[in-house]
Amino acid sequence: IVDKIFLLVTGMWLNAKFILVFLCVTVLLVKYLRANRAQNTPPGPCPLPVIGNLLSLSFRDPVGSFTKVFERYGDVSMLYLGNQPCILLSGYKSFKEAFVEKADIFADRAHYPLNDRLSRGLGLISSSGRKWAQHRRFTLAVLKDFGMGKQSLEHSILQENLHLGTCFNFSGLPFDLDHVVTNALANIICSLVVGRRFDYDDRHFRRILLYFDDVVQLPANIWGQMYNQFPTLMSCLSKIKHFIQEEIDRHRRDRNTDCPRDYIDCYLQEIQEVFGFTEENLLCCVVDLFAAGTETTSNNLLWSMLYMATYPTVQESVHAEIDQVIGWRHEPSMADRALMPYTYAVVHEVLRSANALNITPPRVTNRDPILAGYFIPKGVTMFPLLTPIIQDRKEFRTPDQFNPGHFLDENGKFLKKERFIPFSIGKRTCPGEQMVQMELFLFFTCLMRFSFHPPDGQNLDLAGTVGITTANKPFHIRALPR
Structure with a gap:
């Protein structure tokens, strides 16, 4: 008992x-x-102690995980990465309020260990505050002085296209476009930054472009695998910086202070005259200009070839408009763009459908603002997501399909859409947007002197890779002269 x-x-x-x-x-x-x-504060899934919402995220495709959050909780939502709150921004109205109407509050870049170790807050992409504003103004002024948005750059693009055309396989056999297209686009930014172009068979320069690709195409899971790949990342960056340092040294030896040739010459002059301009910052700025001016633009041009080979009726309509407006005797020019609404719509649809930059670099608030009616704590990291904006079903009838009609009105005229912002909006919009638009239109129009087809008996894969940018998977294509 x-x-x-x-x-x-x-x-x-x-x-x-x-x-x-x-x-x-x-x-x-x-x-x-x-x-x-x-x-x-914005709504979002309930976090667990210490790990927050990490269990809800896919480290293979975190952007896809973000989609589930904003679809449930709205355009301004919150989740926790560990014990750190983060804001997901995924709607045009919230983008406009944050980055245009309250731009001064949301202009700074977020700090996270990997990025701090890579750039130390220098360059054009990772810097903030007065340093960023100073370098952005300088960069825009220099790029415009050396042709951005002018006929001189238009001429450089058309000349580079002649070099690109010589690399095509005219026998009708499948070949890989990737490295020659990337080289061609890199040469445009090279002409502005280092004052010269590089031959397509320059093995050293091709290796540098591959290093850039390795850096940019790392999986966009900045909380996990990027740390595991840190040694590789640092090795690639060190080789890229060594290449750029050689160019800086060459400029220092033979530059004429009375006649600057390019961006590096102008920056070296600023180092002598303006506080805050340093050689280390020059190195980071040139890395940023190369990455931004080559990777996403070459991706979009490659996507355009993929789409043309996959959608032959669209390609035929582009060919017909080019034949009617430009013909065979003349090279295209930016003046032709207004007369070619269908081709211009196709270029825009490539930007939208390929979605080459699905997430812009994270921001951080420098005050305690109200955004979309929600309180946003000072210092919180914000992830601006472009994908839900440029694939908004309310704005685009068939967001999951390649459809140039998204940018044409009922009369077949080009339809400009305010909510189409592939380069983001506000103070930190892509400084090279005007140049990218020119490159895409001119290169695409020139390349459409060919007819693109998949290899016999094969279908081309339109699934993109998961990375900081959305690149196409490696492919071979047939290009036939018309």
Whole structure:
């Protein structure tokens, strides 16, 4: 009897202890959730202590995981990466409010360990505050002085296209366009930044472009695998920086201060005259200009060839418009663009459908603003997502399909859409947007002197890779002269 009473009392005590522990854990969890959900902050999934919402994210495709969050909680939502709150921005109205109407509050770049170790807050992409504004103004002024948006750059693009055309396989056999297209686009930014172009068979320069590709195409899971690949990343960057340092040294030896030839010459002059301009910052700025001016643009041009080979009726319509407006005797010019609404619509649809830049670099707030009616704590990291904006079903009838009609009105005229922002909006919009638009239109129009087809008996894969940019998977294509 005594044993039974002892077991009963012990069981009751253990049950009471379990209930007490359960209640304590529940109270602590509620307090944690309340502490981490300040009043009127954006909605989002409930975080767990320490790990936050990491279990809800796919480290293979975090952007896809973000999609599930904003589809459930709206254009301004919150999740936790560990114990750090982050804001997902995924709607045009919220983009405009944050980056245009309240641009000064949302202009700074976020800090995270990997990025800090790579760039140390230097360059055009990772810098913030006065340093960023100073370098952006300088860069825009220099690029315009050396032809961005002018006929001189238009001429450079058309000349480079002649070099590109000589690399095509005219026998009708499938070949790989990737490295020659990337080289061609890189030469345009090279002409502005280092004052010269590189031959397509220059093995050293081709290796540098491959290093850029390795850096940019790392999977966009900045909380996991990028740290695992840090040694590779640093090795690629060190080789890229060594290449650029050689160009800087060459410029320093033979430059004429009275007649600057390119961006590096102008920057070296600023180092002598303006505080805040340093050789280390020059190195980072040139890396940023190469990455931004080559990777996404070459991706879009490659996507355009893929789409033409996959959608022959679209390609035929482009060919017909080019034959009617330009013909065979003249090279295209930007003046032709207004007369070619269908071709211009196709270029825009490539930008939209390929979605080469699905997420822009993270921002951070420098104050405690109200955004879309929600309180945003100072210092919180924000991820601006472009994909849901340029694939908005309310704006584009068939967002999951390649359809140039998205940018044409009922009369076949080009239809400009305010909510189409592939280069983002506001103070930190891509500084080379005008140049990219010119490159895509002229290169695409010139390349459409060919007819593109998949290899016999094969279908081309339109699935993109998961990375900082959305690149096409390696492919071979047939190009036939018309």
